[in-house]
Amino acid sequence: MIQTLKTVKEYKESLIAPAIREMLDALDITRDLKPGMKVVIKPNLVMAKKPEAPVTTHPLVVKAVAEWLREQGIEDITLAESSGGPYTPEHMKRIYHVCGMDTIGDSIHLNEDCSAETVNTREGFANHSFHLITPIVKADYIINICKLKTHAMTGYSGGIKNLFGTIPGLEKPQMHYRWPEIEDFSRMLVELAETVNPNLTIIDAIDAMEGNGPTGGTSHPLNLLLASRDIWTQDYFAAGLMGLDPMEIVMIRQAVEKGLAKPDELKIVGDPVPEGLTSFKKPDSISLDFTGNVPGFLRKPFVFVASRLLKSYPQVNPKLCVGCGKCAESCPAGIIRIENKKAKFRKKGCISCFCCQEMCPKKAIYVRKAL
Ligand code: SF4
Ligand code: SF4
Structure with missing residues (x-):
């Protein structure tokens, strides 16, 4: 290749x-x-x-x-x-x-x-x-x-x-x-x-x-x-x-x-691969795969338990939120509503997809870890 x-x-x-x-x-x-x-x-x-x-x-x-x-x-x-x-x-x-x-x-x-x-x-x-x-x-x-x-x-x-x-x-x-x-x-x-x-x-x-x-x-x-x-x-x-x-x-x-x-x-x-490349900072929510060394038959239960323990949730910074509603429009779980020109999130039902964070034009959504 x-x-x-x-x-x-x-x-x-x-x-x-x-x-x-x-x-x-x-x-x-x-x-x-x-x-x-x-x-x-x-x-x-x-x-x-x-x-x-x-x-x-x-x-x-x-x-x-x-x-x-x-x-x-x-x-x-x-x-x-x-x-x-x-x-x-x-x-x-x-x-x-x-x-x-x-x-x-x-x-x-x-x-x-x-x-x-x-x-x-x-x-x-x-x-x-x-x-x-x-x-x-x-x-x-x-x-x-x-x-x-x-x-x-x-x-x-x-x-x-x-x-x-x-x-x-x-x-x-x-x-x-x-x-x-x-x-x-x-x-x-x-x-x-x-x-x-x-x-x-x-x-x-x-x-x-x-x-x-x-x-x-x-x-x-x-x-x-x-x-x-x-x-x-x-x-x-x-x-x-x-x-x-x-x-x-x-x-x-x-x-x-x-x-x-x-x-x-x-x-x-x-061109050759440049020397001295520095590592990228990872997202706060990162859900990288840490199952590489887990045998295939154990992978699903391991992911099930670990993902619940390590789950991250979005949180809104009301000072940055302008109430545009783009987060609510893109939330597949329908758990965001706009009240008094601010986004309000319900944690129950959140699937941690971060579509809301992706679509927020004001960087008003940050990540909170469950643990
Ligand atoms: S997309 Fe961002 S700025 Fe717009 S309502 Fe949601 S949190 Fe607020
Ligand atoms: S992470 Fe996904 S499910 Fe949770 S509030 Fe944001 S868009 Fe909705």
Whole structure:
């Protein structure tokens, strides 16, 4: 498996475009492309944040990929994403605008068709089908461009996790409610990534996020772009660059166990791994997988007991809360209400998914440990 890596010191078109070109040439992506094919780029636009915040995929990375595709004769290029909140044209237009996607120009079409379609999954999958945004279903070729971040629930957010944004709008919190345990939720994510099956995954780690990701953390630049055809092994590799143990990230451990991620076969092309990388600060809520050494048959009961003892809950800081209601809108358990312009949380029923923290634009939600 070829893993490409390029050092890019800052978000500058003159630095990003040649790096993207070199990586896509090294992966021989042109051999996949055929005239008339529909190419969909799936960025991370989890919420309306300006490009300089380390939350969303930077528009210059998307632009470099779209313009490279144009040079290869590809004309049908669509940017498609379902961010947090409702999946409507108005909401997506605002997201595109704030995240700088409308500055890319004519090389890419910004999707506003907010329909979705049901896709049956392969035999043997626990999830029998997924409801996915239409451009993903119709695409001939999918380029997944994620942002490298820590994540309050899953510990890590890279290529696999980015594909959760192919589930339309407020169906995402419903899926959290359906699979509240990290083991089940991660299995769903792995099956979703197998179903979407992107042809290429690029990780924007020029600036990345540490701490309370995926939206409330802080900047931790890695000054790197990564690209690979192998979403699984690349996530294993990228988690390691953050100083995380990839086998403690449940979705990555599951990908290894399924034979999808093959870290032993990784071959780095491009720039060397920079020396002196520092470890990322983990989220306060972190629910990393500490079951790696627990025999398989004991894993489920062990997780059941440990997760209850170590459970974290969201708490609101009333001084920061402006009563916008975005947390209540995204809470799958329906336990948040807005009273006197402040969010009020009921602990009973909370599944610790941290969708509320993810969607809070004011960083007003913090984590309280049960112990
Ligand atoms: S999303 Fe944040 S600011 Fe908005 S109501 Fe909830 S806690 Fe308050
Ligand atoms: S309160 Fe927050 S963490 Fe708890 S279920 Fe609702 S969204 Fe998830």
